[in-house]
Amino acid sequence: MEDGKSTGPKAKWWSRPAPGRTTRTAPDEPSPVQDTAPTADTTDETAVTDMTEAPTPEPMESVPAARPAAPLHQPDEYSTPPYGGPGPWAPAPPVQRPVPTPAHGTPVPAQYAGTNGAGIPTGPTAPGAPTHPTAPGFTPTPTPTPMPAPPPSLPQQQSTQWLQYDPWGAPRQPLTNPGPPLGADTGRKKNRRGSLLIGAVLLALVAGGIGGGIGAYIERNGGLTQVELPQTSRNSGGRAPDSVAGIAASALPSVVTLHVSGTTGSGTGTGFVLDNSGHILTNNHVVAPAGSSGEITVTFSGGETARAEVVGKDSGYDLAVVKVTGVSGLKPLPLGNSDNVRVGDPVVAIGAPFDLSNTVTSGIISAKDRPITAGGEKGDGSDVSYVDALQTDAPINPGNSGGPLVDTDAHVIGINSAIRAADSGSSTEGGQAGSIGLGFAIPINQGKRVAEELINTGKATHPVIGVTLDMKYTGDGAKVGTKGAAGKPAVTPDGPGAKAGIKPGDIITEVDGQRVHSGEELIVKIRAHRPGDRLDLGLTRGGKDLSISLTLGSATGT
Secondary structure, three states: OOOOOOOOOOOOOOOOOOOOOOOOOEOOEOOOOOOOOOOOOOOOOOOOOOOOOOOOOOOOOOOOOOOOOOOOOOOOOOOOOOOOOOOOOOOOOOOOOOOOOOOOOOOOOOOOOOEOOOOOEOOOOOOOOOOOOOOOOOOOOOOOOOOOOOOOOOOOOOOOHHHHOOOOOOOOOOOOOOOOOOOOOOOHHHHHHHHHHHHHHHHHHHHHHHHHHHHHHHHHOOOOOOOOOOOOOOOOOOOOOOOHHHHHHHHHHHEEEEEEEOOOOEEEEEEEEOOOOOEEEEOHHHHHHHOOOOEEEEEEOOOOEEEEEEEEEEOOOOEEEEEEOOOOOOOOOOEOOHHHOOOOOEEEEEEOHHHOOOEEEEEEEEEEEEEEEEOOOOOOOOOOEEEEEEEEOOOOOOOOOOOEEEOOOOOEEEEEEEEEEOOOEEEOOOOOOOOOOOEEEEEHHHHHHHHHHHHHHOOOEEEEOOEOEOOOOOOOOEEEOOOOHHHOOOEOOOOHHHHHOOOOOOEEEEEOOEEOOOHHHHHHHHHOOOOOOEEEEEEEEOOEEEEEEEEOEEEEOO
């Protein structure tokens, strides 16, 4: 591609002398040596480069040589090229790039005319073109005779892209862009304008979408300055039936709160519905303050209230049954089987501790067949209850008395009746001590039998062996007394004990293979059975161990 630069051979200011290429212009003065650039008119396999011997040119007309000006210093007799700069009298050597040797018959393009970085051409110049100024004291090399023109059959070919690149010349197209020269008007501008227009439209659409989303978010969330904390959406789903929540949801509608008032005092307790007739089971000590003329109000879990009347009660078992009338939609609470309970089973206690109705606590069965006695506030022993209890660590407090202890099926396995207080030992509702994880419940198997008797007859029966125990005995076991109450015999004549061969002074040590350590424990073990049940007893008489069998009798409770 033509760019307006001269294409003729250029003069070199100095060069290393080569054979057959240097001549002296005067016999006693050195003259500059002319070095011609290779041309593109080669027609055979011989290529011309700077490092090979050039062919002998045609004879030139003799031209009178001008006398050169005197140099600034003595010439170098060895013609050593001045690498690193010869001095102030000579400019920097021009740059020439090597020309490759072309294949046979391939024309070589003319050498590209570049500049020396200061805008001065350094490549070949056309014939007759003026040369750039030289340093003072030097005579420029005469313009050589131009080479013969190439044959018409070999037209001159434009130089390739990589040969046109000149890092010291004028700015040009990048090497990787062989398109039209700069400034040419092509259709690319139109394509670029179309691309820019499409990009602007897409950018506007994206910006509009983002802006709309931000605006909707701000409107929905009350602006950027108002704080709203994230929260889980409301879940109306149920819970697993065997979870505490599932058990509570099933049992709570059957649990009631009792408010009792009478001439001797008042109190709050818990009970649960037994049947559709309105019978409710609770503790005897819950309804005891009402006496014969007091008032009992039952509040259901939904808030409805009703008056209740005592159907029957028993202080020995600490159980009572009351009944409500005129109430519909009652939901009886199913009864379980306390004989199936194992230590470690999970349980849930429901009640109204300190008058906080519908309170749910959970725990496990800590022990079974735990003999306890509760009551005794009257001092004559008539209010003492003997219970072969289920022990639990579910929190039980004053107000929980009479409430159900249920299993994972929401079936009643016990009636919460007593707690062990840290400050005063065994305690019932009367003491206001809190729970320390020692709660006791009457097994439902015993509660069911007593409740049925109270509903059917108004009284409960107690199993008995027909002996009077010495409660002051401090040894191991339960000792039969020598005298009974009011001067009566210690062993009731024709009673179950007398028929089995029990004598005054005997020490009973086992009941059905279970060890007995005190008189209270013997009573508890006996009352865990029904009248008519047969028991095997172990006893000691005069240092000898004996075994007897007897059938339990029946006595009416109070």
